[in-house]
Amino acid sequence: MEKQLATVYVKPGEADRLVAGHPWLYDNSVLKVTGEVPDGALVQVRDHRRRFLGIGFYHSGSKIRVRLLAPERVTVDTAFFEARIRAALEVRRRHLPEASSFRVVHAEADFLSGLIVDKYEDVLVLQISALGMEQRKGQIVEALQRVLAPRAILERSDVAARKFEGLPPVEGVLAGDWPAPPRSAEQTGSAPDDPPSTPAQSQPASSQAALLPVRINDLVFEVDLWAGHKTGLYLDQQVNYRQVAQWARGARVLDAFCFWGGFGLHAAQAGATHVHMIDQSESAVQTALRNAARNGLADRCSGEAANVFDWFKAHTQTRPGEKLVPQFDLIILDPPSFTRTRASVPDALRGYKEIHVRALKLLRPGGVLATFCCSHHVDARTFLDVILSAAYDTRKILRRIATFSQGPDHPVIPMIPETEYLKGYAFELVR
Template sequence: MLTLPTVTLKPGEADRVAAGHPWIYAGSVWRVTPTPRDGEIVQVKDSRHRFLGVGFFNSRSKIHVRLLDPQRVQVNEAWFEQRLRAAWELRRRHLPQATSLRVVNAESDFLSGLIVDKYEDHLVLQISSLGMDARKEMVVQVLRRLFSPKAIVERSETAARKFEGLDEAQGTLWGEPAPMVWARLNGLEMAADLQTGHKTGLYLDQQVNYELVARLTPGAQVLDCFSFVGGFALHAARAGAAHVHCLEQSAEAAAALQTNAQRNGLAGRISVETVNVFDWLKAQTTTRPHEKLIPRYDVIILDPPSFTRTRASVPDALRGYKEIHLRALKLLKPGGTLVTFCCSHHVPAPLFQEVITAAAADSRRVLRRVAIYTQSPDHPVLPVIPETEYLKGFAFEVAR
């Protein structure tokens, strides 16, 4: 193996890396010899010159090194094939029936900066690191061998790319992509626009939760807030909900939800309102003097987009979370169930639950927790890398 440039860490900076966290920040670096090119493979050693692994170097990023392997390996096509096969085998073990799912989840699969989503026979690739971007063609060739897809589409549009010195990139990397793919999630079909749709086409991290939450809805009047294209609504309607009323601010997403409902023969049980959810909840819970609010929902689902991308904005996010929970609880019947999710890494589960219980106290409700939810297993959580765990959720019954 060729001699690699060496990144040496400052004393006391190696423990987190040795435990398995792949990010080495600029402030942890003692010296670099000789100076590597950005995107080049380097070896990392601690202050006592003990080998820690190899990874991508980028002097322009706060993350100076993204470790890829604790061994002295060559990061070539054979290495990528081994890693991608391992990632796919993990999914086959934990989601054996899934045909649309996340195949690679970056750090969770020891492939820092790479996401690959599978929508039936199409793949969508998203790259957020310079080193991985430089090896894009290598990744594409391995994906073609492993999956024989009809098309591989790139949707590298994340804000993280600018911190790596990269521009946005999108387009077809292989094959002839369909204008729209009908992705199957738990036997339901959902339209996925892989070239211009949100994220890589759909949210895939709730796939398991869709079915778990649907078990709470037979015979229920359901309010589904922040519905997007109907993941929870479709599953609830199929499970036997009496009716699901959906609130979605995006007119495009609301139209897709209606299309999905029709496609699955569920349009009769689902209604869609294009509206700002905060405004709708406020209007529905505002009463005149001496007017009593009559709760009318058996199940309310709150699955909003992230309210914060940074630690600095967490206090504002918590106020937003409390607001929607307070108003949702006022619309929930006695004995009803509130299902709620938070997808921000910066709001840990205990803090999220504190906000919910504070909202319950203000609404004079006592809650009984009946379920805890996390992201689907195709978005693996490595406890040593806290950034891999972002989605948390709960189901609460109104005890009184």
């Protein structure tokens, strides 16, 4: 353990959350700091009565003044990271024993605040959003090599949260042999956290040299680890892909906000008569169709590049006296987050309601609506209320048949609300 750690004292009444397991000590909860503390250094945390609470990384310029790592005194070195990564990997092997691609480290949920590591077959992608982790990147890479012996380790530390830690975005190859990121690649269109005015998921054109075949359940997806969202692909839905696909046999399916075809291709594989996939990004749709062909599903899949809101509006409009005929037996709504902040939640809820009103009009009686929300700022109860409000407005009766969450490789620690973001429901349309 580092000797003579500086001490951060917590204000009266502010320690309970830390004792309960939350790793963030906010700047407005700090009573005082003893000694000169370089940003990123390890400190000990005590309550106002001098009782020891744990150790963590300090950052004077961040709203999160200390990110706790452990409630006991430990040495933070390569061996520490190796032990934490092995413990996290054991959770994945226990709950996703057949998966070859999954999230290895889910930041706070694996007690490594500010660190994400995703495994795509034999390639790892690392994402850092905290200064303390950034300063120990070498130790983290060494630990990952010891535990997983990957072909390559890439870094995609391009998340907006880095700016709050005074860190610039960084991309590159940290270890192994892999094509470097194209310098000209830029995100175009909307990103996963864009508001509902531009909701689609898009990405730059793929670099053929960086494509990696990734197996999700029994399907293979073409992934560009430099161009895809997050660290390349959405891994948090792989359990839900199978669960939703159970309602696809013999069904005509609409996969809205399809991205690279995760839900749509699982539905086609499960026996859907036809799957139509929509995304605002032309490159996303083309990738989804290539994935369909790769898996021998092209004859049952079609794709269309369109703004999903506009598409729904165009397909639910009727002339005076004309009755709308529902077209689909299974509709999947998996949009990007419609809000980055709590302040924009009302606008986001209007966006969520709009797509549900339109989707319900296109769903046949007895059909299934599977719908998801990945915004941390919209809780499950609020999301459910939006769906029920849309059902009321369209005079539909829904029967809830399933509730969804993020996969077990994205574990949720209830005392750390920030670890939970994905929620979803499946409803059968009664009438």
